[in-house]
Amino acid sequence: MKLGRSDFPQGFLFGAATAAYQIEGSSFGGAGSTHWDTFAKGPGNVIRAEDGAIACDHYNRMDADLDLLADAGMDAYRFSTSWARVLPEGRGPVNQEGLDFYDRLVDGCLSRGLKPFQTLYHWEMPSALADLGGWTNPDVADWMADYAEVITKRIGDRVHSIATINESWCVAYLSHFLGHHAPGLRDIRAAARAMHHVNKAHGRTMTRLRDLGMQNCGIVLNFEATEAASDSAADRTAATMQDATHNRWFIEAITKGTYPADALDGLAPHMPRGWQDDMAEISQPIDFLGVNYYTRGLVAADPEAAWPHTKPVTGPRDKTQMGWEIYPEGLERTLTRMARDYVGDLPLFVTENGMAWPDAVGVDDDARIAFIDDHMQAMHRAIAGGANLQGFFYWSLMDNYEWAFGYEKRFGLVHVDFDTLDRTPKASYHALKSAIAPRRNAP
DSSP, X not given: OOOOGGGSOTTOEEEEEOOHHHHSOTTSTTOOOBHHHHHTTSTTTSGGGOOSSSTTOHXXXXXXXXXXXXXXXXXXXEEEOOHHHHSTTSSSSOOHHHHHHHHHHHHHHHHTTOEEEXXXXXXXXXXXXXXXXXXXXXXXXXXXXXXHHXXXXXXXXXXXXXXXXXXXXXXXXXXXXXXXXXXXXXXXXXXXXXXXXHHHHHHHHHXXXXXXXXXXXXXXXXXXXXXXXXSSHHHHHHHHHHHIIIIIHHHHHHHHSOOOHHHHHHHGGGSOTTGGXXXXXXXXXXXXXXXXXXXXXXXXXXXXXXXXXXEEXXXXXXXXXXXXXXXXXXXXXXXXXXXXXXXXXXXXEEEEOOOOOOOOTTSOOHHHHHHHHHHHHHHHHHHHTTOXXXXXXXXXXXXXXXXXXXXXXXXXXXXXXXXXXXXXEOHHHHHHHHHTOOOOOOO
């Protein structure tokens, strides 16, 4: 790789990220059912109807997996805690075995010199709450704050940071309007409510965390580099609309207490009554912003389609196994845009960036190495451009359950054989390890 630790500011953190449902194994340790367990059983929702019942068996292999992080010389580990593992019914009785697991996880990080970066919600709505409407129910804000209080009272004294929600756009729009993720709805009323309630839950949870005396709290949002597919006025308007729904909706609510007017043109009639009253709590100060970035979105107008009258266009660049265009310039643009337009000098972290590639043990991993290097260069340029970027977490530590794509798409630095569950570090793992090796004093 062209860049390494010495090219980044002193104290810059390098790590890897995972999510509970994708690696732990939801059938272990008394965890309750989530809407992903049931969504996966619906026809056509997930490749081969695969679910996270076993996943990577991280629940039983946690120590070995933490050793992989430490052996790579990483500074931090971004993980999520499962709501349904802590509270199997979403509310009510606590699963002590689940709390004990996360207790061991945090202590395991600290004993290896890894800073624990916790995410409270990474897409696992307990089934009992999904039965009540999940993110479409206005009470979800209080449900989530109560869950946050339970887990924070157990591990909050030792985690380095807490993110409320991972990728609010995926939680709300992708899952309730486009229908690609659980609960798989294609309903504009449900989407509008979810898009507001996920922000409301963030705000209510931040309030609860502050009441508990917690610092270093924020949120993780996903962004695409949205561009018009052509210079036509119609395509430029389409790109502006998609930027509003995909990028600006959540960051403007959190940093400015407003929603983009162009997105409200379509969503306002379906929003919950009195939503404006929630904006002050939603826009309370955060301590950091996590930025997830993978690709750009080329957009064209589609006047025959339903609102928002847009359609995706395939870009010309090389694609990952997900079919996502490799576009590292978009990461630089996103980071500098966040600093310039929304958060100023607030600490930023690239909390996810990585590529899926159809690799196997012993197969050439050069494409992933190049991807990481190109995006590290984009981060380096963003820092030079004024972004207060303080860390990078590669997605993901290991191959895992990739949601609607089951176990087919491989993002990991570490190969997982899903028959034996054996772990094998890839060439990209070793390349990143070499790049982030400790600074050495000049002779």
